[in-house]
Amino acid sequence: MAKIIESVPNISSADSAIVEEIAGVVRSTPGVTLLNTSSDASHNRSVITFVGDPAGVEEAAVSLAKVAARCIDLTHHTGEHPRMGAVDVVPFIPIREVSMDECVALSRRVGERIWAEAGIPVFLYEASASAPHRENLASIRKGQFEGMEQKVQQPEWEPDFGGRTIHPTAGVVAVGARAPLIAFNINLSTNDVSIADKIARVIRQSGGGLNCVKAMGVYLKERDTAQVSINMTNYCQTPLYRVVEFVRFEAARYGVSIVGTEIVGLVPMRALIDSAEYYLGIEQFDPETQVLEYRLS
Amino acid sequence: MAKIIESVPNISSADSAIVEEIAGVVRSTPGVTLLNTSSDASHNRSVITFVGDPAGVEEAAVSLAKVAARCIDLTHHTGEHPRMGAVDVVPFIPIREVSMDECVALSRRVGERIWAEAGIPVFLYEASASAPHRENLASIRKGQFEGMEQKVQQPEWEPDFGGRTIHPTAGVVAVGARAPLIAFNINLSTNDVSIADKIARVIRQSGGGLNCVKAMGVYLKERDTAQVSINMTNYCQTPLYRVVEFVRFEAARYGVSIVGTEIVGLVPMRALIDSAEYYLGIEQFDPETQVLEYRLS
Numbered sequence: 001m002a003k004i005i006e007s008v009p010n011i012s013s014a015d016s017a018i019v020e021e022i023a024g025v026v027r028s029t030p031g032v033t034l035l036n037t038s039s040d041a042s043h044n045r046s047v048i049t050f051v052g053d054p055a056g057v058e059e060a061a062v063s064l065a066k067v068a069a070r071c072i073d074l075t076h077h078t079g080e081h082p083r084m085g086a087v088d089v090v091p092f093i094p095i096r097e098v099s100m101d102e103c104v105a106l107s108r109r110v111g112e113r114i115w116a117e118a119g120i121p122v123f124l125y126e127a128s129a130s131a132p133h134r135e136n137l138a139s140i141r142k143g144q145f146e147g148m149e150q151k152v153q154q155p156e157w158e159p160d161f162g163g164r165t166i167h168p169t170a171g172v173v174a175v176g177a178r179a180p181l182i183a184f185n186i187n188l189s190t191n192d193v194s195i196a197d198k199i200a201r202v203i204r205q206s207g208g209g210l211n212c213v214k215a216m217g218v219y220l221k222e223r224d225t226a227q228v229s230i231n232m233t234n235y236c237q238t239p240l241y242r243v244v245e246f247v248r249f250e251a252a253r254y255g256v257s258i259v260g261t262e263i264v265g266l267v268p269m270r271a272l273i274d275s276a277e278y279y280l281g282i283e284q285f286d287p288e289t290q291v292l293e294y295r296l297s
Numbered sequence: 298m299a300k301i302i303e304s305v306p307n308i309s310s311a312d313s314a315i316v317e318e319i320a321g322v323v324r325s326t327p328g329v330t331l332l333n334t335s336s337d338a339s340h341n342r343s344v345i346t347f348v349g350d351p352a353g354v355e356e357a358a359v360s361l362a363k364v365a366a367r368c369i370d371l372t373h374h375t376g377e378h379p380r381m382g383a384v385d386v387v388p389f390i391p392i393r394e395v396s397m398d399e400c401v402a403l404s405r406r407v408g409e410r411i412w413a414e415a416g417i418p419v420f421l422y423e424a425s426a427s428a429p430h431r432e433n434l435a436s437i438r439k440g441q442f443e444g445m446e447q448k449v450q451q452p453e454w455e456p457d458f459g460g461r462t463i464h465p466t467a468g469v470v471a472v473g474a475r476a477p478l479i480a481f482n483i484n485l486s487t488n489d490v491s492i493a494d495k496i497a498r499v500i501r502q503s504g505g506g507l508n509c510v511k512a513m514g515v516y517l518k519e520r521d522t523a524q525v526s527i528n529m530t531n532y533c534q535t536p537l538y539r540v541v542e543f544v545r546f547e548a549a550r551y552g553v554s555i556v557g558t559e560i561v562g563l564v565p566m567r568a569l570i571d572s573a574e575y576y577l578g579i580e581q582f583d584p585e586t587q588v589l590e591y592r593l594s
Binding site for chain 1: 301303330332348392393477484537538541555556557558559560562563564565566569570572573574576577578579580581582587588589590592593
């Protein structure tokens with residue numbers, strides 16, 4: 001089997017001409033397949049998803065950063081989502097026959113090249129972080145583009161590549177390796193968002209709940225429904241079924257049930273297989289030898 | 298993505314030297330990967346599992362039939378499992394980027410060649426059958442090797458290739474295309490096999506239960522447990538979760554519950570993903586665009 005790495009850069013623009021130019025650069029990189037682009041106008045932000053072999057993914061990520069630096073000017077940028085750079089974050093995710101260490105090494109090469117070739121200073125984050133306080137993207141991004149020139153003067157916030165002068169229009173960028181992330185929402189049989197909020201607070205890691213789970217309550221206007229909106233940062237540590245069952249029994253104390261769930265975007269098959277194994281009660285099951293697709297070359 | 302077909306020939310021998318010779322022939326066929334061999338001494342029978350591109354699978358199946366015809370003599374064969382040929386049955390299963398029609402066409406080419414090159418008359422069965430009464434393997438095999446010389450004289454039982462003279466030591470063979478089969482067992486919280494039997498009778502298609510489900514009650518000596526032993530011949534028509542929930546509510550009338558389930562051998566990922574989707578309550582989910590592995594080339 002060939003090595004496959006996924007990358008999901010976020011750029012600070014929802015302009016379709018810019019997104020199309022960046023998509024074209026990714027599409028034309030040998031060894032890389034563009035899977036998806038998704039733009040949010042109110043966030044003024046787009047997510048570009050691609051997969052490929054390590055060398056191809058490296059080239060596509062660096063090329064994408066160069067185009068973003070040329071086309072996107074953060075001095076004129078507004079949008080609801082926090083951001084610090086024209087290309088805001090470049091995650092690398094091991095998919096097949098690739099270790100997290102290989103993705104960390106790739107992120108360092110890409111970080112060096114983004115500084116050398118696009119002139120954007122780089123913070124390494126998540127599994128690639130050079131210190132624990134730099135693992136979390138939100139901590140790095142705090143202060144956003146407008147505060148970054150001041151922030152990088154602090155001793156603990158010098159970028160990993162490029163020194164203390166931010167790019168005048170493209171800011172800085174976070175580059176790093178991380179596990180696949182699953183965006184998973186659970187809709188409740190109530191429109192009372194305070195219930196979704198209370199459930200979110202007890203299931204998420206920061207509230208002492210489940211490891212590798214971020215959650216918040218959201219009101220869905222179009223369905224008049226309260227939703228627990230979840231990011232699962234490591235589905236191997238905390239499987240999907242555990243989140244569903246946890247939400248189910250917490251919701252029960254408010255007389256509320258789960259009416260449906262939603263997976264936004266891509267999900268690795270293993271995350272679904274693990275939940276099937278739990279619910280079907282399969283004993284002594286070994287996905288790597290028994291699931292046909294793992295055996296295909 | 299490359300086309301992949303699976304084949305699971307059953308041969309009428311558990312002799313390790315013969316199985317090794319046949320495995321070697323499959324292994325050395327270009328474009329084919331041998332996944333598994335499994336021999337049962339009391340059945341005096343082995344199952345050879347391999348996958349590959351259509352041309353490779355064709356070559357491997359014909360080569361395997363030639364070796365089986367040379368090494369296995371049914372005139373001296375005893376075993377618990379019904380059988381009619383040295384190579385008893387050769388199923389072809391569409392796995393990836395291949396239609397059932399392509400597998401039917403492959404089975405016809407292989408059938409012609411097994412007659413031409415190994416001298417074994419061939420019945421086409423399942424999706425490849427030339428008449429409805431020849432779809433079911435058990436109907437074709439009825440009478441077994443010892444009765445086959447008589448049986449092929451009947452107007453409705455002339456083989457599709459090779460005419461009415463069976464191979465003197467290798468008998469006849471069934472060749473055909475079929476959907477993937479899942480061997481799925483459900484263990485009950487009782488050692489009373491009559492309960493497993495009653496459940497099996499109501500869930501199986503022949504008892505008016507679920508489509509594409511075969512089932513029988515079995516007593517597992519080593520666990521002192523009653524088991525519903527199930528063959529699922531089309532998991533797209535009847536998904537795994539439906540069998541589990543059906544058994545669960547039928548078992549409840551005897552005060553019995555499910556203590557665990559078991560998948561024997563290989564299972565396609567889609568069968569597990571469909572059940573995860575059901576139990577997790579995922580709405581508007583499209584595995585072909587949302588499951589990462591479907592998107593990898």
